[in-house]
Amino acid sequence: MTKRIFRSTVAVAAAVLAASLVIIMGCLYSYFATVQENQLRDELELAAAAVETQGSDYLESLDTSRIRLTWIAQDGKVLFDNQAGAASMENHAGREEFREAALAGVGESTRYSDTLLQKTIYYARRLDDGTVLRVSVSRMTLGSLTISMLSPILLVAAVALVLSAALAKRVSRRIVDPLNHLDLENPLENDTYDELSPLLLRINQQHRLIDAQMQQLRQRQEEFTQITGSMKEGLVLLNAKDMVVSINRAAMDAFGADESCVEKSFLTLERSHEVSTALREAKQKGHGETHITRGGREYQLDLSRIESDGEVAGTAVLVFDITEQADAERSRREFTANVSHELKTPLQSIMGSAELIEKGLVKPEDMQLFTGRIRTEASRLVALIDDIIRLSQLDEGAELPCEEVELLELAKDTAHSLEQAAAERWVQIKAAGESVKILAPRRLVGEIVYNLADNAVKYNRPGGSVDVEVREEDGSALIRVQDTGIGIPEEHQSRVFERFYRVDKSHSRSSGGTGLGLSIVKHAVARLGGSIKLTSYPGEGTAVEVRLPKAK
Amino acid sequence: MRSRFDQQLQELNSKLIEMGALCEESIALAAKALLGGDGELASRVVPLSREINNMEREIESLCLKLLLQQQPVAGDLRLISAALRMITDMERIGDQAEDIAEMAPFMAGREDRELGRIGEMARAAIAMVTDSVTAFVDRDTSLAAEVIGRDDVVDGYFARIKQSLIEALVSKPQEGEYVLDVLMVAKYLERIGDHATNIASWVVYSVTGVHGEEKA
Numbered sequence: 001m002t003k004r005i006f007r008s009t010v011a012v013a014a015a016v017l018a019a020s021l022v023i024i025m026g027c028l029y030s031y032f033a034t035v036q037e038n039q040l041r042d043e044l045e046l047a048a049a050a051v052e053t054q055g056s057d058y059l060e061s062l063d064t065s066r067i068r069l070t071w072i073a074q075d076g077k078v079l080f081d082n083q084a085g086a087a088s089m090e091n092h093a094g095r096e097e098f099r100e101a102a103l104a105g106v107g108e109s110t111r112y113s114d115t116l117l118q119k120t121i122y123y124a125r126r127l128d129d130g131t132v133l134r135v136s137v138s139r140m141t142l143g144s145l146t147i148s149m150l151s152p153i154l155l156v157a158a159v160a161l162v163l164s165a166a167l168a169k170r171v172s173r174r175i176v177d178p179l180n181h182l183d184l185e186n187p188l189e190n191d192t193y194d195e196l197s198p199l200l201l202r203i204n205q206q207h208r209l210i211d212a213q214m215q216q217l218r219q220r221q222e223e224f225t226q227i228t229g230s231m232k233e234g235l236v237l238l239n240a241k242d243m244v245v246s247i248n249r250a251a252m253d254a255f256g257a258d259e260s261c262v263e264k265s266f267l268t269l270e271r272s273h274e275v276s277t278a279l280r281e282a283k284q285k286g287h288g289e290t291h292i293t294r295g296g297r298e299y300q301l302d303l304s305r306i307e308s309d310g311e312v313a314g315t316a317v318l319v320f321d322i323t324e325q326a327d328a329e330r331s332r333r334e335f336t337a338n339v340s341h342e343l344k345t346p347l348q349s350i351m352g353s354a355e356l357i358e359k360g361l362v363k364p365e366d367m368q369l370f371t372g373r374i375r376t377e378a379s380r381l382v383a384l385i386d387d388i389i390r391l392s393q394l395d396e397g398a399e400l401p402c403e404e405v406e407l408l409e410l411a412k413d414t415a416h417s418l419e420q421a422a423a424e425r426w427v428q429i430k431a432a433g434e435s436v437k438i439l440a441p442r443r444l445v446g447e448i449v450y451n452l453a454d455n456a457v458k459y460n461r462p463g464g465s466v467d468v469e470v471r472e473e474d475g476s477a478l479i480r481v482q483d484t485g486i487g488i489p490e491e492h493q494s495r496v497f498e499r500f501y502r503v504d505k506s507h508s509r510s511s512g513g514t515g516l517g518l519s520i521v522k523h524a525v526a527r528l529g530g531s532i533k534l535t536s537y538p539g540e541g542t543a544v545e546v547r548l549p550k551a552k
Numbered sequence: 553m554r555s556r557f558d559q560q561l562q563e564l565n566s567k568l569i570e571m572g573a574l575c576e577e578s579i580a581l582a583a584k585a586l587l588g589g590d591g592e593l594a595s596r597v598v599p600l601s602r603e604i605n606n607m608e609r610e611i612e613s614l615c616l617k618l619l620l621q622q623q624p625v626a627g628d629l630r631l632i633s634a635a636l637r638m639i640t641d642m643e644r645i646g647d648q649a650e651d652i653a654e655m656a657p658f659m660a661g662r663e664d665r666e667l668g669r670i671g672e673m674a675r676a677a678i679a680m681v682t683d684s685v686t687a688f689v690d691r692d693t694s695l696a697a698e699v700i701g702r703d704d705v706v707d708g709y710f711a712r713i714k715q716s717l718i719e720a721l722v723s724k725p726q727e728g729e730y731v732l733d734v735l736m737v738a739k740y741l742e743r744i745g746d747h748a749t750n751i752a753s754w755v756v757y758s759v760t761g762v763h764g765e766e767k768a
């Protein structure tokens with residue numbers, strides 16, 4: 001800005017300087033030239049008159065160095081010259097002014113010096129006696145005048161330069177200052193040059209456009225963050241260089257990272273070989289999958305390549321927490337192994353007995369013992385298979401018809417059916433309480449009460465008792481089975497509802513349970529939308545409370 | 553120019569992490585193979601070690617390229633020179649993991665006090681390697697300093713194992729070969745601890761400009 005203003009100021013100054021120089025020089029030069037010529041002519045007239053009257057005496061007496069006077073005889077011989085010796089001068093007959101004067105009475109001519117820096121003007125006049133008096137004066141030409149004026153011109157130019165520099169600086173500052181102080185955030189609130197208002201208007205428009213777009217972007221980002229933030233699965237987006245572009249909360253939790261991992265390599269989150277291999281695979285084949293264990297939990301990582309215009313733009317990593325699944329898988333495997341084991345044990349006992357009988361190794365009096373054993377083991381098998389079937393029915397969640405069930409009545413019936421088994425173990429069983437009716441599948445409720453009561457009888461001590469109590473509490477039905485049995489140590493209490501879990505592994509045979517009773521209870525209660533509470537003290541007994549909603 | 557440089561530095565960083573991860577894995581695998589006497593597991597260490605060697609060459613040429621083409625200064629230069637030193641240590645860890653894995657068949661079916669101690673020592677050494685790599689990833693100088701301090705723990709294990717091996721040699725001279733094998737493994741683990749310490753000190757150097765061991 002300053003530079004341009006400076007340049008134009010200098011140009012203007014130079015142009016003005018040049019123009020005024022030309023004009024002034026031209027005018028003044030011609031004016032002074034005319035004045036000088038007239039003066040010269042007058043002087044010539046005067047000198048001529050004087051010479052006519054006084055002759056060469058006048059010329060001799062004249063004392064002037066500015067004007068050169070030459071008296072030339074008719075034949076061109078110089079008679080007198082006030083600036084040079086007349087004798088040494090050449091014949092002037094050929095000179096233009098002389099010839100003109102000799103012929104016409106007056107003559108004039110102009111001659112330039114060799115360097116063109118000086119010009120000499122000659123005026124000649126014929127005197128009455130035929131001689132010619134010539135007057136001449138040297139003066140500067142226009143060129144030499146200009147050259148001699150060069151230093152003042154340069155001085156002026158220098159002054160002009162300095163002045164224009166100062167001016168340019170000032171002007172540009174005055175122009176730019178308001179521009180610098182423009183409030184571009186609120187372009188329309190500026191009070192400045194009118195010429196700027198279209199620009200400011202435009203800026204304002206673009207401001208609004210940018211604001212709107214930013215708003216939109218923010219909104220989208222927020223939507224994205226919100227959506228991914230509430231995802232249960234972890235999501236990490238990587239760019240083509242495997243840098244984290246975006247990571248949601250679940251993924252941060254899984255990798256134990258925070259926001260600072262964004263724009264860092266994915267390797268800083270998880271550097272295991274499996275993951276880098278899977279990442280490479282995803283980039284090559286489009287999909288990769290791997291498992292990692294972090295902080296005691298198992299995660300499945302699904303990696304997918306993101307393509308854009310045929311190029312790899314990055315990778316999306318989905319992180320699934322599969323701890324529960326893995327646990328479920330493990331317990332399913334354990335269950336299968338347990339079932340096989342539980343089924344095999346009675347069968348082996350049956351086979352052993354049958355083999356002995358087959359080979360005739362059993363004495364007739366022992367025969368009953370062996371066949372009895374076969375029957376018991378077979379019935380154990382049947383009970384076990386029954387339990388497994390019931391459990392798998394519960395697992396599959398087959399719809400069961402709901403009906404009104406009178407719990408107290410059911411409890412009394414159950415207690416009655418178990419009386420004999422209880423009596424064999426010298427255990428007293430009784431059911432009491434208030435009448436509560438619930439709407440539920442009778443079979444499920446029956447399973448719950450039967451299995452709880454059955455367990456209470458089986459794991460009791462001789463002379464002990466089992467109390468089944470039914471009552472209504474806080475709007476739901478409460479079944480409480482209290483025994484005076486062996487109790488469950490605390491460390492086992494959380495696991496007794498698992499399939500085939502036994503507190504005392506050696507005790508299972510004698511008690512005759514299948515190890516599935518409590519598991520069935522748990523499933524049935526879950527199906528009915530109820531809850532179970534178990535309180536037990538080893539050696540004192542166990543109380544199981546089941547709460548069931550009155551209507552499902 | 554600078555952005556390309558940054559990219560290359562990032563690449564170097566990623567490759568170093570990857571190489572560190574490979575070291576962690578190979579030593580963990582080797583230890584598992586050794587303690588379980590599992591030859592199949594041990595055979596998987598060899599390709600890992602080869603991969604580590606390849607990574608070393610790759611990183612080395614990347615570092616030299618960076619040094620020649622970009623003429624880095626200050627922190628960048630420190631990172632690159634630290635990287636050049638770290639890969640040597642990492643490569644040695646890979647070699648030692650391979651050596652340990654080679655011992656696995658001779659330990660099959662053994663379950664004695666010395667091998668149990670070797671297990672503990674291996675865990676300590678692996679943790680040192682893992683933590684030194686983590687220190688590099690997170691540029692965590694305090695973790696690096698902690699790793700440097702833990703070198704004494706591994707050295708202590710070595711001394712104790714050596715002592716009990718001497719006793720074993722006296723009481724059961726026929727077990728001589730086995731005893732020497734265990735001693736070798738202990739020595740390898742002790743070396744791995746040293747290399748992890750070196751890595752940790754290079755981490756400190758690349759971050760602060762002061763070599764880890766100088767400060768310690």
